[in-house]
Amino acid sequence: MxxxxxxxxxxxxxxxxxxxxxxxxxxxxxxxxxxxxxxxxxxxxxxxxxNSAARDLRQRRARSILILAPNLSNTFFSRIFAAIQEEAGAVGLTVQISDSRIGRDKLVSLGYDGRADGIVLLDGNIDPEVVNGWNLPLVQLSEWNESYDAPRLVFDNPAAARLAVDHLADLGHRALLHVSGPAENVLAETRRAGFLEAAAARAVSAEVFDGDFTLAAGAEAARRWAGLAERPTGVFCASDECALGFISECGRLGVSVPRDVSVIGFDDIDFADHFLPALTTIRQPREEMGRQAARMIVAMLEGQGAAAGATGAPIAPELVVRGTTLPACPAAARSEAAAEG
Amino acid sequence: MxxxxxxxxxxxxxxxxxxxxxxxxxxxxxxxxxxxxxxxxxxxxxxxxxNSAARDLRQRRARSILILAPNLSNTFFSRIFAAIQEEAGAVGLTVQISDSRIGRDKLVSLGYDGRADGIVLLDGNIDPEVVNGWNLPLVQLSEWNESYDAPRLVFDNPAAARLAVDHLADLGHRALLHVSGPAENVLAETRRAGFLEAAAARAVSAEVFDGDFTLAAGAEAARRWAGLAERPTGVFCASDECALGFISECGRLGVSVPRDVSVIGFDDIDFADHFLPALTTIRQPREEMGRQAARMIVAMLEGQGAAAGATGAPIAPELVVRGTTLPACPAAARSEAAAEG
DNA sequence: TGGTGTGTTGAAATCGATTACATCAAAGCG
DNA sequence: CGCTTTGATGTAATCGATTTCAACACACCA
CATH class of the missing domain: 1.10.260.40 (lambda repressor-like DNA-binding domains)
Structure with a gap:
């Protein structure tokens, strides 16, 4: 001491x-x-x-940025956090994390107590009044909200959904199901809209189940799907976790993926490639996204508002074809009908 | 503005x-x-x-704790982070995260720049001189190091290994393999030692492959295992990721889990239960561990060093039996021998 | 009535750095 | 040689809160 x-x-x-x-x-x-x-x-x-408190006080800055996300234990975020921390740490910035689902008053404080001088926001469901009330450099990452007056770095969700639908349609699937995320979530909304639009463009039938991105939601969707009279043969899930939950529950129900049904996920989390069978999915470059968001915030901190309108082009999606999608097999698709006839 | x-x-x-x-x-x-x-x-x-910089300066504290982990993108950590943040946030503490594999000098600074007034350390491989040089309240979580002069909250790894070995031995497996973590890691060491000891106690043969906890290491181990003349029928992996990688590679090699080989993991990550087949594993209560570590740090912050020697009993392991372990089938075990005869 | 205690309040010191401004020496220049 | 410029350094103000200490009013008690 x-x-x-x-x-x-x-x-x-x-x-x-x-x-x-x-x-x-x-x-x-x-x-x-x-x-x-x-x-x-x-x-x-x-x-x-x-003593940084003294320096921070005098210089009126905190040399720190804050990451706000709706669920810190979501594995989708961890790699993003790591990338942000790495990038920010390299220029001497401390990184704080906080769950964004804390009370409104605490949330307001975050932008005002001077402990952070920039925010990376991964939640599009915070009251815009709160967000716009902070007068700190801010970037929206992944999720976003039109009412937030801040640049954003987003993934091209509609294009991603199109990629998924085209892949399934190209394989001959004529009836598709989309297991969506929560209704109030922009990511879920844009993926759902993209799915419906692409399905219409390809003239395939389209159905949507509500979900919430989780493993449990995927399993639940599988049970609903299994109960359908006419089961869609192509399923597009709004997240990998959801897809894995769907496939896993299919296994319990005695349904084989991809023989009986093709499934495609979203995100390309680490496990996607090591699942059995390996998951066909849409890749989101999470590390790259985190890195880029960090750079945006750093630029704003240095250039003082320079990048205000710097909302660039959305990140392009990439289809990763692995083992959970297969050409539609007319025989298999009609097996039940055959059994009846 | x-x-x-x-x-x-x-x-x-x-x-x-x-x-x-x-x-x-x-x-x-x-x-x-x-x-x-x-x-x-x-x-x-x-x-x-x-303005917290002003208040922090005057009160000589930061109202902030720092989490230091060797790899922020490791999914094992995310739930721990979330729990720590929740618990610390509830008492008004900010949470910083940093990768512990930054330069030594930066690491030293962390304990001295006054930006954090407590540290939760998840890395046992930092130079003890650095760690003991910080004069901040500190708790070791999960990983630890005998040379660190700080209380710790650890999982009972030897007992966990015993649980795994006993389970496999009870199922009739007479030859076991352990896929370990990196040599210099305490978790890997204690699990390996526990494995060898328990195997000796049950008089079953025991082999160890080195690994590093990752999916890739598990896959690599599966290939090595497949090349063995006498394949152990029970495999205990030092992490779930490793086990999943092992099983996934088995699938590619045409080996069936659990019919041909039983596999047991370690951690009980979220995916363990949704993998196909669902993974038998040892559960580590990550949320509880995070929560408890946060409470320890908070107590130390308030009681000023009160909990110095508060290293309590290790957290008890729990075996979760699911679908990747099955009784040893003598017929299957000898199938190759039979084919030769 | 005077002394003591109690509860409120304000003036000013303090935390530990950064930085505007003043100072001073040395150098450059016609 | 005197005057300006430049570079290096010190003095003291400053950042924005908390907290010590003193002052004061008022009640209570003997």
Missing amino acids: AERVRIVDVASLAGVSTATVSRALSAPETVGPATRKKVMEAVRTTGYRI | AERVRIVDVASLAGVSTATVSRALSAPETVGPATRKKVMEAVRTTGYRI
């Missing part, structure tokens, strides 16, 4: 003023070489470390 | 001194009811929010 070393201690040991120590550390070229050496030596022997 | 409201603004509007405003906010019972009301009113109309 050594007493904390302050800048005055370094200054007195080096025989200079605190101003000089401060300068030697943050703008070495402005002090004489001899002085600089003395100061550095004193810093070393005292083991001085800056 | 409204000018930031300061405490003096509130004070002058309310017609009192800043001291009174400060007291009205942090110790309301010490100011008169009439004054309190005036102040609260002024706070409301001005929209005053405290």
Whole structure:
């Protein structure tokens, strides 16, 4: 429990003023070489470390950014967090994380208490009044909300849905099911809309089940699907977790994927490739997205609002074809009818 | 871009001194009811929010804890993070995350720059000199290191390994394989040692492959296992990811789990239950662990070092039997021998 | 009536850095 | 040689809160 070393201690040991120590550390070229050496030596022997509260107060900034996400334990986010932290850490920024589903008042405070000087927002369901009330640099990532007055970095969800539908239609599936996310979620909305539109364009029949992106929702959807008189043979899930839950429940129901039904997921999480069978899915480059969002925030912090209208093109989707999709087999599709006849 | 409201603004509007405003906010019972009301009113109309840099500086604390983990994108951690954040957020603490594999100098700074007043450490491979040099409340979680002078909250890995071995032995498996984690990792070490000890106690043959907890390592181990003349019929993997990778690769090799080989994982991640077949594994209560670690840190922050020697009993393991383990089938086990004869 | 305690309040010091401004020496220049 | 410029350094103000200490009013009690 050594007493904390302050800048005055370094200054007195080096025989200079605190101003000089401060300068030697943050703008070495402005002090004489001899002085600089003395100061550095004193810093070393005292083991001085800056007190950031003091510096932050004086400089009116926190050297910290905040990541706000609706569910920290969602595995979809972890790689994004890692990328943001890496990118931000490289330029000396601390990274805070917080669940965005805390009380409204706490949420308001986050933008005002001066503990963060930028926010990466992964939640599109916060009251716009709260979000626009923060006057901090802000970027929306993945989820977004038209009412937020901030640049965003989003994935091209409609194009992704089209890719999925085209893939299934190309394989000959004429009846498709989409297991969607929660109704009030933009990602779910745009994927659902994209699905319906693409299905119409390909003239295939389209049905939608509501879900919430989770494994459990996928399993539930599988049970509903199994109870259908006419089972769609192509299923497009709004998340990989959901798709995996669907397939897993199919296994319990004695339905084989992809023989009896083709399933395609969304995200390309790590497990997608190691599931049995490996999941056909739409890849979202999560690491790249996190990295880019971090860079946007950093640019805004430095350029002071420079990137305000910098909402660029959406991130392009990529279809990853693996083992859960197969050409529609007319025989299999009609097996029940055959059994009846 | 409204000018930031300061405490003096509130004070002058309310017609009192800043001291009174400060007291009205942090110790309301010490100011008169009439004054309190005036102040609260002024706070409301001005929209005053405290500047935490100023408060932190004066109070010499940061109201923030830091989570340090060796790999932020590891899905095993996400639920732990969420639990810590929830618990810490409830008592007004901010949560920072950082990868622990940043440079040594940056690591040293973390304990000294005053931005965090407590650390939850999930990495046992940091130089003890660095860790013990921080004079901040610290708790070790999950991973640990004997040289760190700090309380820890750990999982009972030897007992867990015993549980796994006993389960396989009870099912009649006489030859076991353990796919371990990296050599320098305490978790891997203790699981490996527990495995060998338990196998000896049950008089079953035991082999160990090195790995690193990842899906890829599991797949690699499956290939090695498949090349063995005498394949162990019971496999205990040091992580669920590893087990899933093993099973997934088995599928590609035409080997069936659990018919040809029983596999047991470690962690009970969310996917374990939705994998096909569902993974038999050892459960680590990650949420509970995070929550408890957060409470330890909070207690240390309040009680100032009270919980110094509070390293309690290790968390008890729980075996979750699902679909990847089956009784050893002598016929299957000897099928190759039979084919030769 | 005077002394003591109690409850409220304000003035000013304080936390530990950064930085605007002043100072001073040395150098450059006609 | 005197005057300006430049570079290095120190002094002191500043960031915005908290907190110590003193002051004061009032009640209570002997």
